[in-house]
Amino acid sequence: MPPRTAGEPGTERPPLAGEPEPEHQPKPRPQTAPDRDAAPSGRRSDGPDPAPSWAAPARPYVSLGEPEGYDGLARPRRLGRRLRARTVAAAVCLVLGLGLVTGAVTGSWLAGDAGAGGARNAFAAAGELWHSAPVDQLFPPTVEGVGAGPGGADRTWTRIAVAPDASCAGAFDPLLRKTLAPVGCARLLRATYTDATRSHVTTVGLLFTEADAPAMADLAARFEREHLGSRTDLMPLPYAAEGTVAAGFGARQRAAWTVSVLTDAPVVVYAVSGWADARTVAEPQPAEAAMAPGAASAVAQAGLGHEAQGLADRVERALRAHARPATEQPS
Structure with a gap:
């Protein structure tokens, strides 16, 4: 912390051994008018802010929980797990759908190829x-x-x-x-x-x-x-x-x-x-x-x-x- 200057409250100390006691000076009268040279923020311009930065009140830590909903009986329930379950189910359906489409296309292609081969064989056999x-x-x-x-x-x-x-x-x-x-x-x-x-x-x-x-x-x-x-x-x-x-x-x-x-x-x-x-x-x-x-x-x-x-x-x-x-x- 910066040292305090003389004249400020709390600067008096007891005299040391062999040191003459200091004369008491009258305390300055508090100013009634604002100081024209004061900083716009209201702080003194002749020194740093006496309040340390860590002395400021700490911000509260907020923990966001999973959203809640209600079931058909108006009972609270968490939505996060259901959303995750729906996401997994949708992914599974997508994979299964792609598999079915691919299998159908492949089967159609194979069937068409087999049919074309059979037609060629029948043509040659008839000849x-x-x-x-x-x-x-x-x-x-x-x-x-x-x-x-x-x-x-x-x-x-x-x-x-x-x-x-x-x-x-x-x-x-x-x-x-x-x-x-x-x-x-x-x-x-x-x-x-x-x-x-x-x-x-x-x-x-x-x-x-x-x-x-x-x-x-x-x-x-x-x-x-x-x-x-x-x-x-x-x-x-x-x-x-x-x-x-x-x-x-x-x-x-x-x-x-x-x-x-x-x-x-x-x-x-x-x-x-x-x-x-x-x-x-x-x-x-x-x-x-x-x-x-x-x-x-x-x-x-x-x-x-x-x-x-x-x-x-x-x-x-x-x-x-x-x-x-x-x-x-x-x-």
């Missing part, structure tokens, strides 16, 4: 059926067409001839051969059927191409876009077998036809029908037109559109059915 499947599987001796006739009548077709498997040379008219050229020709299989009355004959053909799936899709799109399946100059040729009711079934006897370009197999399926008595047809019709409600042409009235479309559909189904088991995975 090998021309030499791996027996003829009776591709062209059954008897084909039942339940509801395949006009008005939903049933049909039964009996196979009367099977052409040897061969190339496509001479099997199509020049314009149709040119149209099918982009997909190539690996093998051509054909069979001719007759109905139960033996009054109609129908040739069904399976053209196994050398194309991949995109090429088959392009050809199918072109047939759809340009309506190639309904052009009379793109009709397939029939297969006339000697010694059968189809012996006179030639190009001029074609009455109704259909051509289907598959996209899930490298195959073009077609069928062409006519009368078994070798009569000439002046105005052949696409099967779809001959099957339309109200069609009144002789071809439509005879049901030759149903003959061609019904047989083509069932041979196509048999093709897919025999291509599928080779690619199915055992459970």
Whole structure:
């Protein structure tokens, strides 16, 4: 602490031995007016503040506790623990949600990849059926067409001839051969059927191409876009077998036809029908037109559109059915 100056209260001390006693001086009269030279803060300007800094009153220490709330029975409860519990629960839910989403995406990706691989395998397997499947599987001796006739009548077709498997040379008219050229020709299989009355004959053909799936899709799109399946100059040729009711079934006897370009197999399926008595047809019709409600042409009235479309559909189904088991995975 700084020494106190003389004249201030509390500065008197008892005299030492041999020291004369100091004379008492009158105490100064207290000032009534404020000192003009005093510091603005009210402290004396001739010395430091006599009150030490540690003598100032200490600030109180406040401890902030956890907030409290009330439960459903108005009982006080701490909120901190509940907030922490909610935070932990939210984090757990977030982790579980991310895991479920990731697993779903991964499973979808794997399933999609497996489905694409299965489609590729089925496509390749269908392309090998021309030499791996027996003829009776591709062209059954008897084909039942339940509801395949006009008005939903049933049909039964009996196979009367099977052409040897061969190339496509001479099997199509020049314009149709040119149209099918982009997909190539690996093998051509054909069979001719007759109905139960033996009054109609129908040739069904399976053209196994050398194309991949995109090429088959392009050809199918072109047939759809340009309506190639309904052009009379793109009709397939029939297969006339000697010694059968189809012996006179030639190009001029074609009455109704259909051509289907598959996209899930490298195959073009077609069928062409006519009368078994070798009569000439002046105005052949696409099967779809001959099957339309109200069609009144002789071809439509005879049901030759149903003959061609019904047989083509069932041979196509048999093709897919025999291509599928080779690619199915055992459970």
